[in-house]
Amino acid sequence: MAIHTPPPVLEVRNVSVRFGGVAALTDVSMAVWPGEVVALVGDNGAGKSTLVKTISGIQQPDAGEILVAGRAHAMKGPQDAAAAGIQTVYQDLALCDNLDTVQNLFLGREICLPWWKGRRMDRARMEKRAREVLSDLDVKIRDTRVPSSSLSGGQRQSVAICRSILANPQVVLLDEPTAALGVAQRKQVLALIERLKAQGRAVVIISHDIGDVQQIADRVVVLRLGRKVAEVTRGGYSRDELIAAMTGALDAAELAALRKELAHG
C-alpha cells in the first residue's frame, strides 16, 4: 500500500453486523482514497447494501468502526454521516415525480428569503446553484422546471447523484446506480461517476454488472456471505475470476493465488 501515502478518506475497520441469527457482515475492512472509485460486488444477500447502510449511518455496526479522514466517527444516523462528508444515493432514487429538477435537488434544504420578505423560497438562487452543479457534472437537462416524471431514467439517476453533490461530500456511496438503465443512460451515469472522481471525491459503488465494474472501478471488493473474500485492483483480475470469487466457485488455492495477486497489485 505504499502508493497511497495520504490517509484514506474513508476506512471501515473490522465491521460486523448481525440481524438476529444472520451474520450480514463479518469482520469486514476496507479503505477508500480521494479520487478513487471502489466497487462492492457480491451475490444477492452478500451484505453489500448492509455495508453501505453502515457507512451512511443507517445501520449501527455490532463491532468495528468507521473512520473518516483518519478519525473514528460514531454515526447514529444519516445526518451524522452527512456532517462527516458522506452522501448516499439509494437504489430506489428517492426523487419526487411531481417536483421539478430544482425542487428535487434542494428538497429539505431550500433557500428561503427572510421573514420580512414573506419567507418565500428563493427560487432564483436555487435555480442558479442547480444549474452550476448540473453543468459542473455535465448533466444535460433541457428544462429544469418540468416535473421529474418527464425525465429519462439516466437523467433521474443523474439528478439523484447531483442532489448528493450539493452538500459537497468527500465520499459518495451509490447503491446500484446503473440497475434498470438502458445502454445509453448507463453510459451517462458512468461518465458522471468519472467526473465525481475527477473532482477528487471518493466513490463507493455497488454493482451487479461486471462490465461496469471493469470499466469504472479502480479497486473491487468482493463480499460473499458477509465476508470480504477478495480485493483486486484495476487490470489485476479477469471477469471469470471475479465471478468465481463472488459465487464461491473458486477453490481455496485459486483464491490464495488471487489474494497474492492482490497483495502485489
Added chain:
Amino acid sequence: MADLSSDPKALSGRTGFSRMNRHDLMTALATRWRMVPVLIALALIWTYFSWANPLFISPRNLSNLSLQIVVTAIVALGLMFVLVVGEIDLSVAASGAVSAAISAGLAVNAGVDIGIAILVGLGVGAGIGALQGVIVTWFRAPAFIVTLGMSLILQGILLDLLPEGTNLISLVGTPLGKVATLYLSPGMGIALLVAMTALYGFLSWQSWRANHQQALGGSLLREVLLPTAAIAIAGAAAVAVFNAYRGVPGLVAFLLVLLAAFSYVTTQTRFGLYLYAVGANAEAARRAGISVPLVRIAAFTLTGLFAALGGMIAAGRVLGVSPDSADTTLLLEAIAAAVIGGVSLFGGRGSVWAALIGALVIGSVSNGMLLINASTQTRLEVQGAILTLAVVLDALLSRRGGAR
C-alpha cells in the same frame, strides 16, 4: 469517456419525436395546464345554460350562484390539503357541523362574545383534524376508515349538542346569521380587485427581478405583465357583474382572499412544497430530512380548520344548526369539487384554485338545472357523469405522470 452529447435521446429526443411530444403534452396537462380542460368544461356548461335560459347569466343569478358555492369551495380547499399528501378526510361535513354547533351554542345560548365563539369553533375543527392526523400517522390506520368512524362519532356528538326537542340552534337575528347578506360597496369591490392584482403583480415582478439578478433570464411580458393583466381583466369582469347587482358578496370576497393566501402558502413556502413532496414520495421526503408525520398532521389540521369554517358559513346561510348540517351532500360535493378542479386522488397534485373552479362547475350545474326546470334525477346524473369524467382524467394523467 462517454460523452453525453453523443447520446441523442438525452438532448432533444430526435428519435420518436411525436411520441415525446405527446408525453410532454400529457405532462403539461397534468401540471401547468391542468386547469385548461376544467375551464373549457365550465365555459361549455355556462354557454349551454345561458342558451337554455338567459336568466342564468343575469348578474343576480351569477351573484347568487357565487354565494351558493362558497361553502363547497371552502371545504374543498380544506380537502385539498389531505388529498395532496395522499390521504382523505370523510368527516369534514360532520366536523363542520359540530364546530358550528359549538360556536352557535356558545354565542346564542351561552352569550359568549361572537368572535370568541367563532375562534373556539375553529379550534375544535382544527383539533378534530389534528386528532385524525395523529391517529392516521401514528397507528398507520387507513384514513378512509378512521375519518369515516370519526364522522359517525361526530354525527352523534352533534345530536348531543343540539337542544332536545327542537334539535335546532337558530341563528336568526345573530351576527352569524347575517354573513350571507353582506355585500361590499361598489368602491370596496374595486379596491379589493386593485389590491389583489397589485399584490400578484408585485410578487411576480419580484421573482422576475430575482431571476434577472441571477442572470437566469425570463421575459417580463410573459412572466409578469400578461398574467397580471389576465387577472385584472377577469377580476374586472367579475366585479362589474357583482356591482351590477348588489356588489361583491362579502363571503365571496372572503373566499377569494383565503384562496389567494393559501395559494401563496402552497406555491411559495417550504411547507407548501413539503405537502406535495410527501404526497408524491413520502420515503424520498423522509430521506430529505422532512418530518413526514408532522406534514401529514398539519394537512389534516388545515382540513379540519376549513371544515369548521365551512360549517359555520353554512349555518349562517341557512340560519341555524340542525342534524341536517352534517348532511353528507356537502362532503360529496366538496370531494367532487376538488377532484373536478384537478386535485389528484393519488396524492401530490392539485392547486388551491381547484376548489374554486371545481365548486363553480358543481354549483353551475345545480343552479342551471334548477333554472331550466330539470328533474333531480337529471341533475344527479349530469353531476355524476362530470365527476366520473374528472376521475378518469385524473387516473389517466396520474398514470402518465408516474410512468417513469
